[in-house]
Amino acid sequence: MGLFSKTCEYALRAVFFISQKTSEGGRVSIKDIAIGIDSPEHFLAKILQDLSKRGLVQSAKGPNGGFFVDEITLRRPVAEIVEAVDGNGIFVGCALGLKECSEKDPCPLHNQFKTIRDEIHSLLRTTNIGDFNEELILGINSLKR
Amino acid sequence: MGLFSKTCEYALRAVFFISQKTSEGGRVSIKDIAIGIDSPEHFLAKILQDLSKRGLVQSAKGPNGGFFVDEITLRRPVAEIVEAVDGNGIFVGCALGLKECSEKDPCPLHNQFKTIRDEIHSLLRTTNIGDFNEELILGINSLKR
DNA sequence: TTAAATTAAGATAAAAAACTCTTTTAATAT
DNA sequence: ATATTAAAAGAGTTTTTTATCTTAATTTAA
Numbered sequence: 001m002g003l004f005s006k007t008c009e010y011a012l013r014a015v016f017f018i019s020q021k022t023s024e025g026g027r028v029s030i031k032d033i034a035i036g037i038d039s040p041e042h043f044l045a046k047i048l049q050d051l052s053k054r055g056l057v058q059s060a061k062g063p064n065g066g067f068f069v070d071e072i073t074l075r076r077p078v079a080e081i082v083e084a085v086d087g088n089g090i091f092v093g094c095a096l097g098l099k100e101c102s103e104k105d106p107c108p109l110h111n112q113f114k115t116i117r118d119e120i121h122s123l124l125r126t127t128n129i130g131d132f133n134e135e136l137i138l139g140i141n142s143l144k145r
Numbered sequence: 146m147g148l149f150s151k152t153c154e155y156a157l158r159a160v161f162f163i164s165q166k167t168s169e170g171g172r173v174s175i176k177d178i179a180i181g182i183d184s185p186e187h188f189l190a191k192i193l194q195d196l197s198k199r200g201l202v203q204s205a206k207g208p209n210g211g212f213f214v215d216e217i218t219l220r221r222p223v224a225e226i227v228e229a230v231d232g233n234g235i236f237v238g239c240a241l242g243l244k245e246c247s248e249k250d251p252c253p254l255h256n257q258f259k260t261i262r263d264e265i266h267s268l269l270r271t272t273n274i275g276d277f278n279e280e281l282i283l284g285i286n287s288l289k290r
Numbered sequence: 291t292t293a294a295a296t297t298a299a300g301a302t303a304a305a306a307a308a309c310t311c312t313t314t315t316a317a318t319a320t
Numbered sequence: 321a322t323a324t325t326a327a328a329a330g331a332g333t334t335t336t337t338t339a340t341c342t343t344a345a346t347t348t349a350a
Contacts, residue, residue: 003238096154187310204327
């Protein structure tokens with residue numbers, strides 16, 4: 001098991017990909033995204049549909065249509081994608097799955113994991129969707145394999 | 146989604162529970178463990194069967210039988226339970242699910258998450274199964290709800 | 291105004307994870 | 321020896337996640 005669900009992994013890779021390809025204008029099709037991030041096309045379509053509804057990517061139908069990200073989206077934090085897909089469990093949940101785990105009534109791992117969760121949260125809140133465009137264009141970062 | 150699978154959450158809670166109940170001797174039955182950590186009994190039985198094979202808990206059949214942990218197990222790191230159940234993906238995998246993500250060919254989140262993974266790993270390597278016995282007995286820590 | 295391109299939506303399928311139930315095996319105590 | 325207790329093992333079900341396929345709805349351009 002990874003940190004995120006498979007759906008969320010695809011979502012993140014797809015949004016980074018779209019961001020990189022369209023931050024200067026243009027559109028990119030589901031097909032090209034699926035190839036670009038090595039994901040199942042139809043499954044990805046579903047995921048992007050959902051992100052599109054939430055405004056975490058933009059889309060246009062018809063010829064010359066496709067997905068893209070606008071200025072504002074570029075500056076939204078990566079945390080919003082994770083939260084849209086996987087919920088906030090990774091930021092606030094209990095490591096041992098207890099519903100009522102808290103400062104007051106903690107599980108054995110509560111304090112240690114609180115720190116780690118907070119780090120994950122702040123990391124994802126402070127990095128934005130468009131933050132990797134350059135590295136991706138330069139080929140320093142990878143989104144497939 | 147939590148950090149660990151549900152199976153792993155049950156495993157951790159169960160082992161902490163058994164440790165607490167038996168570190169001074171005695172046995173505890175699956176039924177009592179299931180009640181004590183609020184988990185499905187038969188499902189937990191499977192999980193403990195597996196942990197028992199791997200020596201991460203001890204078991205005895207028959208009257209006065211049940212599960213327990215011996216001296217050595219008390220001092221084994223919690224990481225071994227996680228690894229036995231969920232594998233090492235949480236310690237070494239890529240946040241975006243890429244197989245070949247590495248220092249050389251990193252995904253956009255590689256460096257940030259490397260740090261976090263390492264923290265999780267070292268946290269779980271340095272805390273041992275028996276480390277919470279006192280807190281559990283005193284009721285400072287909780288394993289259900 | 292029609293054909294082509296492209297996402298949206300819906301229905302279904304396959305795989306994995308979570309959970310249940312029944313039978314067998316082993317140990318103990320009487 | 322036998323009955324009883326408790327885990328081990330096996331088979332099966334349900335739910336969730338992941339993936340596929342088909343059709344509908346929009347948009348554009350000729």
